[in-house]
Amino acid sequence: MADTARLPKPKPGPLDYLARWPLRLWVAGTAVFLYAPLITLMVFSFNNSRRNIVWRGFTLDYYGQVLQDESLQHAFVNSLTIALVSTVLSVILGAATALLLWRFRFPFKAGLEGALSIPIVVPEICMGVAFLVFFTKVVPWPTALPWPLNLGAIIIAHVSFSFSFVASVVRARLASFNREMEEAARDLGASEWRTLMDIIVPHMQPGLFAGGLLAFTLSLDDFVITFFTSGPDTITFPVKVYSMIRFSVTPEVNAASTLLIVITVALTAIALRLQGGDAGRDAL
């Protein structure tokens, strides 16, 4: 802002590109491209017509049907359970990894960092088929387990692709830690573990929270990897929606999708707000 304020002209500054109409048009066009399909989807979930093209009046019928659909409910509960458990595990593993990489110098460190980047660089489909083979041939996950346990294979798969994301978020947060605080605690007689728990972990907290939320969203949103690891009893919400979409475009799917959009957007907004990061403070 200081750049433009210095200029004597009342016209927009030379670098104030957003004030130029071609760029405004471009941004507006991009916004329409990104939002029009999603907004029509959400609006038409309230449309009182099966054909779903022309507006025939407002209805909540499809939401009623979605909320009463037992298989959708079951899938949704599965998704939430998987997301919660895998988030807790990912945060624990991710925090340990971040501390390890931040604090210590050790042989094979580069190897560990390389292995951590696998979930980021390997295409999802390859991870998906790898888990499919692993959980059917190598460590067959028993199918007859009681409810939360039968989700184990999916939870493990989700943790293994999301904890390295958590690790990188937490590590970025640790970079701003002032080592003198730790030294002060040690000088004052705190043990190594006490210092970790009372000084370092509280500093990590925003990173843990942001990482946890990232893991939660990654898990809740994941389709490809879950598609290969889920069995008939362990359908998740995206896998269920996928099977509905394959047949046709229906108002029920619109309603279910709208619910999921609202949930993810709300969760992320809450996270940004709690985290108090730049984007969060300015935007919300």
Place this chain on the structure above:
Amino acid sequence: MAENVEEPWSRSKGMFASLLAGPVVFLFLFLLAPLAIIWGYSFGHTQGLKEIVVDGTFGNYAHALNPLYLSILLKSFVFAVLTTGICLVVGFPVAMAITFAKPQSRAWLLLLIMLPFWTNLLIRTYALMAVLRTQGYVNVLLGFLWGGLSHALATLHLAHLGAFHPLDLLYNNFAVVLGLVYVQLPFMVLPLYSAMDRLDRSLLEASLDLGAGHLRTLFQVVVPLAMPGIASGVLVTLIPSLGAFLTPDLLGGVDSQMIANVIERQFKAANDWPFGAALSFLLMYVTFAAIALQSMFTPKGGRR
């Protein structure tokens, strides 16, 4: 990170070991092992219905060089490059507008780009299906406009346009590339923005003051300075596009299948796991090559 001095692991062995154990066990058991098994399978063949024998054969890779699969791999690459190119062209001005916007509007614009990014991939793809299908909103809108135009021309006795034929927008290559662009665009804009946000604005002002036009400043100052951002934007768009499964699966037709769809078929319907494993690894090698290429590019633009 600069002032952070790492201590040697041997200074506090207890803590090192307890931090190391969990992540390493998990990585080896649930990430490296599954990938290693797939890699092993790619040198084997199926025997009977369920049995897979790993005998060190290169037959699967030879089979993958069959023109049919080679052309699908090539097509995936063309789709991914096309998607990346379109995202770069569409995303660059958007990233620039965000960078040079006033702080309040910048936060809103960032939110505008991020919001679809938080929305489930499956749902975004489904939203596109609803828009593009024969009786979707695009065709209905076009039909309406066509009807109006035809009516106007008929009343003026100029021409008869005839009935509107809906465009085939779904289940073809066009839909797949459009879908990939739709899904990947935020991935391109964010790294571009973070690279341009860091650049020194006085350089741009200097260029403008010294008489270069905006376009010349853009191509000779902004683009070279934003090169690391462009490289990482290209990478984060190219890799997911190359391995995209859902988009071609839902939006593509019979002739717009990408490599991920072939892999899926080998593991599900066709039940030829060793061949699917070989294809997965070919896809991974192509991905790694792209990353290696990018890291060769990056140091030139300056390290972060």
